[in-house]
Amino acid sequence: MEHSAENVVAELTGASKEYRTGDTTIVALNPTSVQFRAAELTLIIGPSGSGKTTLLSLLGCVIFPTLGTVKILNKEINDLSPSELAGVRLNSIGFVFQSFNLLSPLSALENVMQPLLLMGESRKNARERAMKAIERVGMTSRMRNLPKELSGGQQQRVAIARALVTEPSILLCDEPTASLDARSVVTVMDELKHLSTHGKAVAVVTHDPRLKPFADRIIYVNNGTVTDTPSSDDLLH
Ligand SMILES: Nc1ncnc2c1ncn2[C@@H]1O[C@H](COP(=O)(O)OP(=O)(O)O)[C@@H](O)[C@H]1O
Ligand SMILES: [Mg+2]
Numbered sequence: 001m002e003h004s005a006e007n008v009v010a011e012l013t014g015a016s017k018e019y020r021t022g023d024t025t026i027v028a029l030n031p032t033s034v035q036f037r038a039a040e041l042t043l044i045i046g047p048s049g050s051g052k053t054t055l056l057s058l059l060g061c062v063i064f065p066t067l068g069t070v071k072i073l074n075k076e077i078n079d080l081s082p083s084e085l086a087g088v089r090l091n092s093i094g095f096v097f098q099s100f101n102l103l104s105p106l107s108a109l110e111n112v113m114q115p116l117l118l119m120g121e122s123r124k125n126a127r128e129r130a131m132k133a134i135e136r137v138g139m140t141s142r143m144r145n146l147p148k149e150l151s152g153g154q155q156q157r158v159a160i161a162r163a164l165v166t167e168p169s170i171l172l173c174d175e176p177t178a179s180l181d182a183r184s185v186v187t188v189m190d191e192l193k194h195l196s197t198h199g200k201a202v203a204v205v206t207h208d209p210r211l212k213p214f215a216d217r218i219i220y221v222n223n224g225t226v227t228d229t230p231s232s233d234d235l236l237h
Contacts, residue, residue, distance in 0.1 A: 009201040014068035028054040041196035046221030094163030098175040109143040133165040153184025
């Protein structure tokens with residue numbers, strides 16, 4: 001069941017990314033084939049500059065592959081019009097970042113309402129759905145607070161609520177625990193684990209080996225190459 005094809009939410013097939021600046025070309029990601037499934041938390045581990053964010057950006061349809069294909073929910077993103085692509089990004093994908101990226105003048109609740117308002121939902125419905133998402137991450141008692149009135153761990157839980165309020169199929173998290181203290185790391189990872197247990201595909205980029213116990217699967221990125229076996233450096237941790 002877990003490994004059947006219909007559970008595949010996102011898929012790269014021979015997908016690579018090169019950046020050209022002037023007459024130099026940087027290969028950020030070598031041709032990569034990898035699948036992400038529902039109800040699976042995948043940890044993506046690698047050193048700085050290895051291509052982790054590039055991999056996540058391809059999955060998030062933020063950039064197009066130089067070679068190969070990216071499929072989200074069985075749709076090849078190269079075939080989509082810009083508005084269809086915007087729809088996939090808004091409806092099917094949730095992003096969580098190291099720096100939380102909450103809007104500082106807005107309360108926690110208003111931050112979580114934003115994606116729904118962008119999708120054209122009424123303020124009343126957006127508020128109701130946002131309150132449910134905030135409840136799921138255990139932040140109801142702080143939903144009227146501004147981001148600066150919350151701890152890092154609490155801000156990240158609000159950011160997770162904002163990412164999941166649209167009911168995306170895949171949650172892409174770029175170093176979500178890098179700015180957190182040890183206790184908040186556990187709270188946030190428990191939350192992401194819970195979401196994967198309840199059916200979401202969750203991909204978490206990190207260079208923190210302490211996150212390994214939360215993973216259903218670990219893939220390693222080294223020098224632009226994705227493997228499912230650790231390099232000798234990773235084995236030291
Ligand atoms: N927009 C860009 N333009 C040029 N080079 C880039 C760009 N984004 C990333 N790179 C390069 O691609 C490589 C991989 O970057 P990245 O995916 O951000 O690594 P990581 O997230 O693992 O630190 C790095 O050498 C980086 O400098
Ligand atoms: Mg990065």
